[in-house]
């Protein structure tokens with residue numbers, strides 16, 4: 471009954487305007503349907519300052535090629551401008567604010583957090599804020615040890631690896647889950663100290679689901695003020711996921727046939743409605759695309775006289791098989 475209502479609403483909206491696309495609720499936990507107007511004007515991005523170093527311009531252009539994420543792109547442009555202007559003010563002996571760039575990322579899995587963190591590392595290297603710009607991506611198990619004193623050693627090791635780059639802690643809220651007696655607390659203490667000791671050498675990014683991260687910051691009131699930048703990663707809309715799929719295929723030199731694109735959109739839509747609560751993300755799309763590429767290979771391998779076009783095209787068949795498999 472419930473599904474029937476959703477189906478009817480979906481059909482009516484599809485008939486009314488193809489420009490509307492269905493999106494499950496932000497956290498995917500309820501059956502409320504949000505209809506996102508895809509005709510919304512994209513956020514206008516700050517033009518790249520032609521005075522900026524070439525490397526900075528290059529990274530900003532790469533960031534612009536990401537699908538969606540308009541607010542995040544805008545924020546990165548702002549931070550870049552801010553950092554450059556603070557540096558110029560310093561050169562003129564004007565008052566300049568200390569640049570604290572530690573960040574909290576809130577969002578569901580597969581919404582682009584690691585991708586954006588990588589770009590942040592590269593961007594800050596080009597801006598000379600970081601001297602390496604690499605990213606060390608870790609989670610609770612990489613920090614928390616099994617006996618007293620072990621956690622501090624493990625955490626310090628990770629901090630050493632991240633010197634000159636970004637220390638990205640995924641599902642950071644899990645460090646506070648066990649309460650006062652848990653070794654996770656020790657890891658937090660070491661991190662807080664390192665944020666002071668290495669404030670010019672590492673950017674700390676703590677990531678995780680939105681609600682859990684807010685809970686985590688409430689449990690550790692001292693942390694909030696140490697992370698001046700909070701970024702929310704919304705779930706991608708269906709149209710954005712289709713564009714991400716096309717971009718992934720383009721980067722790998724494949725092309726979707728027209729029919730395959732329609733099927734792909736339907737299948738993504740189905741997965742968002744009936745799948746796991748966090749299935750509506752770019753990682754699911756990447757798995758699907760990679761599976762379709764392998765299935766295309768299987769489809770072609772027995773054939774004689776394979777043309778260049780055959781090698782390029784991903785067909786309905788490939789997409790259908792791939793969605794069944796993942």
Ligand SMILES: Nc1ncnc2c1ncn2[C@@H]1O[C@H](COP(=O)(O)OP(=O)(O)OP(=O)(O)O)[C@@H](O)[C@H]1O
Nearest residue numbers: 536537578579580581582583584585714752753756
């Ligand atoms: N806006 C985007 N444009 C193009 N590709 C994207 C975009 N966002 C994510 N992707 C791709 O989707 C995949 C998953 O993204 P990513 O690993 O950044 O997600 P995540 O939020 O870090 O997920 P998790 O929380 O599970 O680690 C990657 O292959 C990435 O390249």
Ligand SMILES: [Mg+2]
Nearest residue numbers: 583584585640
């Ligand atoms: Mg990630």
